[in-house]
Amino acid sequence: MQKTIPATDRGLAYGHGVFETMELRAGHLPHWPRHWQRLVEGCRRLGLPAPDRDRLETALLTDAPALGRHVLKLVLTAGDGGRGYRAPSKITPRWIVSLHPWPTYPATYAEQGVALRHCRTRLPIDSALAGIKHLNRLHQVLARAEWDDEAIAEGLLSDTDGWVVEGTMSNVFWIEGDTLRTPDLSRCGVAGIMRARILDWAAAQGIVTRIEVLAPARLQSAEGLFVCNSVIGLWPVRRLENHDMQIPSLMRELSQAVQEGAC
Template identity: 50%
Template structure:
């Protein structure tokens, strides 16, 4: 683990990331020290920094640190955490800050391959996502809604839970973004009011567009998800998981989902 470029495993108790969740993070896969999906990961990290007025680290510096922490791991999970650093009490952003940058890596644990091959069972979550456009899309350090939602079940047969916003529209999974296919059109919920804009989501959208496929954002009701021809969730570590069952609805992995799985 590197903290501001130096080996370490602790930060100040007055760090604003700890005190207020004042920061962002990205989680990604690296192979032999090279991060996957990096163009999309970097794009999202830089956008999140700009949205929170958080100084963004140099891209080349981050790549060197990722290579360093993952050097001895053939396949690794890398986490980048950026906070506003230490500060005095109070919510107001300090006029000047010294950000804390944490880059760590752990051995790849993986997921059961049948989740991608055969599809997953998902459930609806009771925990709702608050509507807050100022934070929409940002992978910030306040993820308690996701923690509560993921803690709603312990059944290992259920791989993911889908979350609604306060208006009852479907937004995302607890750890993933959601896509449906309806009449050949790829549809994903907009993330302008809540939710996390994942790097894999961006990759899927760009890949589909490059294939000439019709892609659009639209607010989706639970009934529209259940009526879809295909449904899948995705994130940077899991890739694409087709939904096999949600409530009483069952699917077989569809042709468009399979095509995207081969390309991203």
């Protein structure tokens, strides 16, 4: 686990790199294949050579504690470079691995739901970078800086056209007519691993899913709304701005599946 990196790293200079935030459980990464897949796609989109999978797995797990639950974060950058946007003709990526305690959130978050707000910060339409978990994350930083109220657990981000896309650190699902829906991420947003796990689980259960654009007004009439990521799991939303929301049975079912690791 590196404590420092060279000041010449292109991850620092330009955000030329990607990262993954993973659940480490009893010395294993239960969702590693999905993280690996997104990592490789991110490398491809940013012109980085894909890492050697075996070597990377070894690097990730060598110092990993064998017991308990932790957050393992991997940052993969384009490595050292001179001044200037042009990458060296041979890129030698740098891996930065860090271990963090598994965060504890109030039990009420998963059981009774959380309060959300709409952020003013807008995500730009940017299909070149949409979906991947790259290091250019100023919109998330700006959006998360908009509120300081501990009673608000997450903020929703809309794109510059006004469609709701995701949370600052999470993906969003809503339920409408027994159908599980999540915003389209082809123009901006991060394609979360928990989002993919939930979509796959729902499909396997025969639950109808839809990926579509989401107008904010639609959430007023939705039967339910939740946010999710690999670390928080699934948080039902009990309040969005001044609007109270219900937690339908489908969401309870999903939440249980996430908590039991069934999806």
